Amino acid sequence: MERTDGYGDPTKVMVAVNESSLKGYPHPSISSRSAFEWTLSKLVRSNFSGFKLFFLHVQVPDEDGFDDMDSIYASPADFKSMKERNKIRGLHLLEFFVNHCHQLGINCEAWIRKGDPKEVICSEVKRVQPDMLVVGSRGLGPFQRVFVGTVSEFCVKHADCPVVTIRRNANECPQDPVDD
Amino acid sequence: MERTDGYGDPTKVMVAVNESSLKGYPHPSISSRSAFEWTLSKLVRSNFSGFKLFFLHVQVPDEDGFDDMDSIYASPADFKSMKERNKIRGLHLLEFFVNHCHQLGINCEAWIRKGDPKEVICSEVKRVQPDMLVVGSRGLGPFQRVFVGTVSEFCVKHADCPVVTIRRNANECPQDPVDD
Numbered sequence: 001m002e003r004t005d006g007y008g009d010p011t012k013v014m015v016a017v018n019e020s021s022l023k024g025y026p027h028p029s030i031s032s033r034s035a036f037e038w039t040l041s042k043l044v045r046s047n048f049s050g051f052k053l054f055f056l057h058v059q060v061p062d063e064d065g066f067d068d069m070d071s072i073y074a075s076p077a078d079f080k081s082m083k084e085r086n087k088i089r090g091l092h093l094l095e096f097f098v099n100h101c102h103q104l105g106i107n108c109e110a111w112i113r114k115g116d117p118k119e120v121i122c123s124e125v126k127r128v129q130p131d132m133l134v135v136g137s138r139g140l141g142p143f144q145r146v147f148v149g150t151v152s153e154f155c156v157k158h159a160d161c162p163v164v165t166i167r168r169n170a171n172e173c174p175q176d177p178v179d180d
Numbered sequence: 181m182e183r184t185d186g187y188g189d190p191t192k193v194m195v196a197v198n199e200s201s202l203k204g205y206p207h208p209s210i211s212s213r214s215a216f217e218w219t220l221s222k223l224v225r226s227n228f229s230g231f232k233l234f235f236l237h238v239q240v241p242d243e244d245g246f247d248d249m250d251s252i253y254a255s256p257a258d259f260k261s262m263k264e265r266n267k268i269r270g271l272h273l274l275e276f277f278v279n280h281c282h283q284l285g286i287n288c289e290a291w292i293r294k295g296d297p298k299e300v301i302c303s304e305v306k307r308v309q310p311d312m313l314v315v316g317s318r319g320l321g322p323f324q325r326v327f328v329g330t331v332s333e334f335c336v337k338h339a340d341c342p343v344v345t346i347r348r349n350a351n352e353c354p355q356d357p358v359d360d
Contacts, residue, residue: 005225005226005227006226007221007225007226008221011222011223011225038342041187041188042191042311042312043191043223045185045187045191045227045230046185046186046187046227046230047185047225047226047227047230050225050226050227131222132222132344156336156345162218162344162345162346162347163344163345164312164342164343164344165336165342165343166342167342
């Protein structure tokens with residue numbers, strides 16, 4: 001039994017989170033943090049028992065190993081350890097969000113999936129059936145969007161639940177808006 | 181001073197509402213009611229003092245008077261009375277939402293504007309600066325969308341705040357999905 005505010009099951013909010021493209025793991029991206037902070041301050045507010053948060057982190061399979069340019073691969077075990085390392089990094093990212101919820105007393109779950117973020121987010125929405133999905137967005141212009149694609153736009157169109165897109169604050173944007 | 185839940189200013193949620201295309205005024209459309217019910221059950225829940233709702237109803241200027249086919253217009257005063265009548269109908273629509281909030285003890289405001297709904301909603305978002313905008317949607321397929329346009333898609337792209345689109349339940353859809 002979940003604790004609730006007495007108004008039925010808690011509202012299930014899924015938040016898609018990723019790592020900072022500048023600082024790397026375990027730092028959350030600016031847009032993930034914005035989405036999380038918005039969820040806490042504007043939705044959950046003081047109603048901690050009325051919401052349950054679901055943090056999904058999708059890791060893109062690193063097919064060419066660019067993340068590990070400095071490593072030496074001499075055996076299958078080396079590749080296995082690379083995969084382990086990535087998973088651990090992902091867990092440290094999720095730790096940020098789970099710890100924060102724990103401190104506030106908000107029920108939550110967090111997990112990692114591999115694949116194309118936009119496809120995986122939509123298929124996890126089908127499975128978990130949240131009441132809403134919160135995704136951060138870099139708020140790119142049409143020109144930048146063509147090159148980087150946007151997960152948020154795809155989810156708004158294809159996810160099987162209401163989706164809210166949270167843009168970063170202008171004052172938090174890195175020099176290159178494609179960074180996050 | 182607003183009453184709040186102690187977590188700063190209440191979260192300002194703007195809800196765009198319109199009349200039923202089948203039953204006419206003062207009945208709210210299915211999608212407006214869905215958007216409102218979702219806002220209450222999934223966002224506000226029991227935290228009545230933590231939210232303030234803003235109901236905006238946009239009336240499309242009825243240039244050819246089709247709504248009043250049975251009326252006789254003999255003087256400028258007749259046209260004035262038609263406009264008055266439309267306004268009163270709009271107020272009765274808003275009454276549904278305001279009464280409901282009042283019963284629950286949720287702070288709210290409601291008002292009518294004239295113009296193109298999608299443009300007016302976005303300009304009112306600029307003025308009121310809500311924390312989020314909730315719009316109902318008929319959930320039309322691409323074929324139907326071409327002919328009726330969708331206010332919700334325009335708002336998702338152009339409104340200056342996070343926007344959440346609530347689709348009608350499948351079991352509430354009228355025979356012709358363009359009706360609402």
